[in-house]
Amino acid sequence: MREEKVILVGLQTREEDSHFNYSMGELAQLVDTAGGEVVMTFTQKRNTIDSRTFVGKGKIQEISRAAEETQAQTIVFNQALSPRQVRNIQDVIEAKIIDRMQLILDIFAMRANSREGRLQVELAQQEYLLPRLVGQGVNLSRLGGGIGTRGPGETQLESDRRYIQGRITDIKKELKKVSAHRERIRQRRQDQQVFQIGLVGYTNAGKSTLLNALTQADTFEEDTLFATLDPLTRQYELGSGMEVTLTDTVGFIQDLPTELVAAFQSTLEETRNMDLLLHVIDASSDYIEIQEETVVELLEDMDSHHIPRLAVYNKADLADADFVPQLSPHITVSAKDEEDVLRLHEAVEEHIKEILVPYRRILPAQEASELAHMQKESLVTQWSFDDATNEYIVEGYAKPSSKWVT
Structure with a gap:
């Protein structure tokens, strides 16, 4: 299948070049994960966002010409666009217009495998689209789907407001039932005094690889953003013989859509009920501080910051020789190294002793x-x-x- 040609657009309104450059690089990764090919990138520095077209009128004209020359089907903006901005941009550019939030929702739609995951993604999509219905018909019909239009709700994207509001109500009822089932399982583990460990971290930090290494499980691993979406719990036997559970959770990312956080509330609550969190960090990342900060802030938002935490700096084999971990307590490992995995087993056991x-x-x-x-x-x-x-x-x-x- 031929990759969709994509143009990226970013607006820098502050001085932190490293944050902006990282965000744009991550946007390119997101497009790649969604199955697109970045053919050109446009950036602009402004004090404020243009209320009509997000970037300046001249820049929009420039992007329009580039879209024609490269035959790009999709323009992805790095920040959230208002419905009005989308309509005004569409008046100039003959291509599909989506923003970072819609792109992330699209990837989640690709990755959702469980019934709960698919329902959560559809809920997030519908709630995101509801205030943006006007103009979406023109936008999404131009190329008949592709990036930004996938997922359980794709056939209803141009439906009327009443239908979507009814669908949102129905999905929430279904998710309540699923959430109740999840809560019963969670309560049973607590009643049985099972010690629960959660793997959290920025997307693509290597959580699934660590889960496989610690539990000898065979879960999906891929060097891509959001390789794991549905939470997966495995039994994990410590060296002492104690049996605990280890849960792999969805990776965090900057500017996670609020609709997605709300829709995945029951899934994210898994983190809140853990006895110990292993905060997995990619030690080889050039933007490690941004990724650490994002995860810590999201844990605070989810009221999980009080849970004991061990920072696991993964991919040590790829890190710089002078790498120095910043979070504490911590351990630096490579999930591919057997000796490192043994050290991690021991570190986890020692931390459990401190909690019990x-x-x-x-x-x-x-x-x-x-x-x-x-x-x-x-x-x-x-x-x-x-x-x-x-x-x-x-x-x-x-x-x-x-x-x-x-």
Whole structure:
């Protein structure tokens, strides 16, 4: 299938060149992930956004000529466009006009595999499009689909407002049912005293690779943005024998559409209920500080900043020799290196000890079967059998509400 030709447009309204350049580079990556080919990039420096056409009138004319010369089908703006701006730009440019938010929604539509994921994406798409219905018909019919028009709701993009409002109501009802099911599973894990670990981080930091390395799972890995969309939970057995869960979550990104955050609320709540977060960071990224800051801010927005966190600087094999981690506590690894993975196993176990409380229990010999349960449900550090008293002496760590502690 031939790639869609795309022109990128960015407006710089502040002095931080590094942030702007990073954002534009990321936009190009997003287009690539969506199956497009960037044929040209336009940038402009202005004190304020043009309320009519986002960038200046002259720049719009310039982009229009470039679109004709390169036969670009789509123009992607790096910031959110208002409905009025889209209509005014369409009056000049004979190509499909979308913004960064619509592009991200499009990628999520491509990546959603579960029923819940597809419903969440459609909800986000419909809520994003509802205030932008006027003019979308012209915009999206020009090229009959492609980037920015994919997903569960694509056939309804030009439908009337009443239909879309009804669809939004229906999806929210369906998601409530799915969310209730997810909550029951979550509550069952908590009732069973299962220790839960979440993998969070900027998109493409290597979370899925680490999940596979730690749990010997076989989940989808790809060097692309948003390779994982649906949260995936795997059982993870520590060296002590304790069984915990490890959940891979959707990658974070700058300027995540608010519609997407709202639609994925039940999924993102998985993070809020974790006992420990492994914040996975790409140590080889040239923009590591921006990525760290984005994740930390989003965790605060989701009320997850209070959860104990271990920064895992991944891709150490690709990092500069003088790389120095900034977040603490931290560990630097390569998910592809077996020795590094072993070190990470040990670091995770040590952090779990800090979160749990120590206990010491004495078991009569006839309750020997309980020892196996203790090793699975708590972190047993040592045990011995006293021949004189015919008893097991067990020491370890468990949740405060665990029966081994109380």
